Amino acid sequence: MKRHNVDIQRSSGAGFTLIELLVVIAIVGILTAIAVATYQDQIVKSRRAAAASCLQQGAQFMERYYTTNLSYVNATPPTCDAEVAAHYAAPSFVGTPAAKTYSMQIVPTGAQATRDTLCGTLTINQQGVRGEGGTATSADQCW
Template identity: 55%
Template sequence: MKQRGFSLLELLIVLAITAILATIAYASYRDQVIKSRRAAGAACLQERAQYLERYYTTNMSYVDGEDALGQCDAEVQPFYTISEVAAFDATSYAIQAQPTEDQPDTKCGTLTLNSRGEKGESGTGTVADCW
């Protein structure tokens, strides 16, 4: 009589391979989600900087331009907090997008942008990687 089906060893090998592939796929997925949220946070900073430049054109000062730091898209809100780095003065500003605990971004950390257009990050990556 010939046996049919899989042996227990064959079944365990298939399960182990499936688990390894799922682990790799999930890690790649998480990295891409973090990267896309980072891009949305950077875009929000640039949007706020454009508003501040328009504010400066009208008022000839960045003072009281903090209203520009209002909320970005609902997509960015849960993952980044947009705020000023230091008080705005007449000729300069610096703003930042600080990740919340829902955005575990150790590569780039807090993204910064100032009135001279200089971009920065506080993580282990480079500005080119993060912006």
């Protein structure tokens, strides 16, 4: 019997080493972590913009109410659509509306409340002055 000695030669470009594979996995993990964080920030901003829009619509409703009744007394706060209602409490008055003044707010709930520490609660009054209850340096960042 003859034995055949077969030399298997490995070429240098035949595949990946374990180290190369681990480096690629680490890079993909880092990029994924950055992408997820950025995505979540954009979701928070999008929901905040929808809440701000709802609050501005509420202010317009209040102005129509005042035009009809010459007072804000007995006005009821408007409601928002389901998308906003899923992440914010319904708009409510801060205190009780007076004859010529009111202040309305919309408060984040659930995950929106924990993730949106920059703006938090959004407010608007009869003069159109907008505010926020978070750590933002100006209301312009939130509206």
